[in-house]
Amino acid sequence: xxxxxxxxxxxxxxxxxxxxxxxxxxxxxxxxxxxxxxxxxxxxxxxxxxxxxxxxxxxxxxxxxxxxxxxxxxxxxxxxxxxxxxxxxxxxxxxxxxxxxxxxxxxxxxxxxxxxxxxxxxxxxxxxxxxxxxxxxxxxxxxxxxxxxxxxxxxxxxxxxxxxxxxxxxxxxxxxxxxxxxxxxxxxxxxxxxxxxxxxxxxxxxxxxxxxxxxxxxxxxxxxxxxxx
Amino acid sequence: xxxxxxxxxxxxxxxxxxxxxxxxxxxxxxxxxxxxxxxxxxxxxxxxxxxxxxxxxxxxxxxxxxxxxxxxxxxxxxxxxxxxxxxxxxxxxxxxxxxxxxxxxxxxxxxxxxxxxxxxxxxxxxxxxxxxxxxxxxxxxxxxxxxxxxxxxxxxxxxxxxxxxxxxxxxxxxxxxxxxxxxxxxxxxxxxxxxxxxxxxxxxxxxxxxxxxxxxxxxxxxxxxxxxxxxxxxxxxxxxxxxxxxxxxxxxxxxxxxxxxxxxxxxxxxxxxxxxxxxxxxxxxxxxxxxxxxxxxxxxxxxxxxxxxxxxxxxxxxxxxxxxxxxxxxxxxxxxxxxxxxxxxxxxxxxxxxxxxxxxxxxxxxxxxxxxxxxxx
Numbered sequence: 001x002x003x004x005x006x007x008x009x010x011x012x013x014x015x016x017x018x019x020x021x022x023x024x025x026x027x028x029x030x031x032x033x034x035x036x037x038x039x040x041x042x043x044x045x046x047x048x049x050x051x052x053x054x055x056x057x058x059x060x061x062x063x064x065x066x067x068x069x070x071x072x073x074x075x076x077x078x079x080x081x082x083x084x085x086x087x088x089x090x091x092x093x094x095x096x097x098x099x100x101x102x103x104x105x106x107x108x109x110x111x112x113x114x115x116x117x118x119x120x121x122x123x124x125x126x127x128x129x130x131x132x133x134x135x136x137x138x139x140x141x142x143x144x145x146x147x148x149x150x151x152x153x154x155x156x157x158x159x160x161x162x163x164x165x166x167x168x169x170x171x172x173x174x175x176x177x178x179x180x181x182x183x184x185x186x187x188x189x190x191x192x193x194x195x196x197x198x199x200x201x202x203x204x205x206x207x208x209x210x211x212x213x214x215x216x217x218x219x220x221x222x223x224x225x226x227x228x229x
Numbered sequence: 230x231x232x233x234x235x236x237x238x239x240x241x242x243x244x245x246x247x248x249x250x251x252x253x254x255x256x257x258x259x260x261x262x263x264x265x266x267x268x269x270x271x272x273x274x275x276x277x278x279x280x281x282x283x284x285x286x287x288x289x290x291x292x293x294x295x296x297x298x299x300x301x302x303x304x305x306x307x308x309x310x311x312x313x314x315x316x317x318x319x320x321x322x323x324x325x326x327x328x329x330x331x332x333x334x335x336x337x338x339x340x341x342x343x344x345x346x347x348x349x350x351x352x353x354x355x356x357x358x359x360x361x362x363x364x365x366x367x368x369x370x371x372x373x374x375x376x377x378x379x380x381x382x383x384x385x386x387x388x389x390x391x392x393x394x395x396x397x398x399x400x401x402x403x404x405x406x407x408x409x410x411x412x413x414x415x416x417x418x419x420x421x422x423x424x425x426x427x428x429x430x431x432x433x434x435x436x437x438x439x440x441x442x443x444x445x446x447x448x449x450x451x452x453x454x455x456x457x458x459x460x461x462x463x464x465x466x467x468x469x470x471x472x473x474x475x476x477x478x479x480x481x482x483x484x485x486x487x488x489x490x491x492x493x494x495x496x497x498x499x500x501x502x503x504x505x506x507x508x509x510x511x512x513x514x515x516x517x518x519x520x521x522x523x524x525x526x527x528x529x530x531x532x533x534x535x536x537x538x539x540x541x542x543x544x545x546x547x548x549x550x551x552x553x554x555x556x557x558x559x560x561x562x563x564x565x566x567x568x569x570x571x572x573x574x575x576x577x578x579x580x581x582x583x584x585x586x587x588x589x590x591x592x593x594x595x596x597x598x599x600x601x602x603x604x605x606x
Binding site for chain 1: 230233237238511512515517521523525598599
């Protein structure tokens with residue numbers, strides 16, 4: 001069953017055609033990577049899937065709702081209820097502790113629950129760093145807090161924008177492992193990345209060029225990874 | 230969580246928030262201080278104006294040729310009863326009689342000298358005020374004309390009520406300078422004059438000095454007119470009108486300064502909050518990306534504004550009290566009475582001003598595009 005159906009979407013900014021007639025389906029529980037050079041339309045596609053922008057034409061059906069026709073207020077509600085965002089820059093609020101950063105997402109979604117937030121930090125191996133401020137955490141740890149925040153409201157779709165872009169190799173592997181674990185647990189993940197190694201561990205990779213889908217690759221690396229004990 | 234976010238944001242941006250807090254505190258100080266002064270000006274200025282002499286006079290009611298009113302000690306007591314003791318500064322009844330000193334005609338004024346001192350604090354007396362019945366205060370003009378000075382004795386003469394000639398000796402206790410017609414008068418105790426001229430007590434005029442606004446003076450005049458027979462109260466227009474004019478102008482000035490300070494406070498707070506919003510674009514974008522509604526963003530910013538408004542308002546109330554006292558003691562030479570209602574009013578205005586100043590910055594905050602956080606750097 002498709003969680004996300006993108007049908008013939010285009011996004012045009014004045015003279016610039018950021019996306020042109022893009023069709024893409026993402027199945028429930030699938031792990032998809034979106035790759036492409038700068039200016040290929042990756043960010044625009046992310047913004048549209050993440051309910052932060054609307055296509056100029058075409059439809060985007062997320063979990064049965066065509067978000068292309070929704071109001072800004074509805075898009076905020078869909079984003080809050082269905083999407084978990086992971087950012088390249090982590091975007092933690094630097095005057096709140098790791099735990100509080102996770103609880104912020106709960107606060108906007110429903111009700112802050114400290115125990116649940118601690119559990120989420122535990123899932124990314126940071127239960128012991130809950131009371132630390134972002135400035136007291138390494139880049140890898142900050143990204144894991146960001147992942148815990150994205151997971152806390154049990155989103156339908158996890159959208160990660162260059163999740164390893166600011167990390168060293170060791171931390172990159174930790175984040176990939178966490179994403180892999182989430183995928184095994186049934187989460188649907190869309191990762192935008194420049195990094196071929198990160199893209200390889202996804203089930204499919206969509207390559208964008210000049211606003212169009214240039215090719216879709218079924219990744220063998222993903223199967224290999226799954227076979228590892 | 231809400232409080233944690235609001236307080237965390239204020240503490241984190243404390244250098245900026247201190248600017249906004251100080252702006253609100255200074256605005257609230259000026260507001261509470263000047264409003265305290267604004268309401269105390271009539272009292273303070275009323276007391277200042279009392280030094281310019283009587284602002285109400287009582288004369289016998291001229292009710293046709295047959296039954297003219299008479300001003301006696303009873304009348305004075307009755308009128309005094311109509312007035313609030315705190316409002317009445319002084320009440321001096323005067324009896325005038327033409328007398329001669331060294332064959333030169335002058336005017337003698339018999340009065341309650343203690344009360345005359347209160348109603349006419351602007352009189353400049355060289356020597357002393359009379360204490361004994363045979364002492365008199367003479368005007369500067371008389372002193373120059375007949376060359377007598379404090380300590381000298383002089384004799385007055387004239388015609389009494391029975392048509393007989395009277396003479397009486399007095400000692401000059403002091404010489405009075407007023408710059409007015411009083412300098413041609415001899416002032417003595419009222420009873421002494423009545424004894425000399427052999428007339429029952431009946432005054433020509435009673436001068437009253439009342440510390441009240443012109444509206445209140447009008448009420449007092451009407452009250453005396455209604456309750457005291459034979460008396461016609463009149464307001465001394467040059468005093469009451471100029472008092473009213475000065476008060477209106479002073480109050481308008483205070484009002485204007487307060488308004489300007491409040492506008493400046495608003496501009497300062499708005500500028501600071503605008504800078505905060507610009508600084509926090511990414512954070513606001515993140516919050517919106519996480520699903521924060523515009524209502525949540527507005528609530529957080531207004532929460533910060535109200536927090537600053539309350540803190541600034543509290544400091545402003547305290548500083549405003551000292552500011553008002555400073556102005557009171559330096560300008561009026563007296564303490565200013567504090568109005569308790571000003572405390573909640575100042576807090577409320579501080580919060581309102583801060584919230585009002587945040588409207589534009591908050592609107593800008595809600596306009597932040599959540600996609601800003603996905604752009605990466």
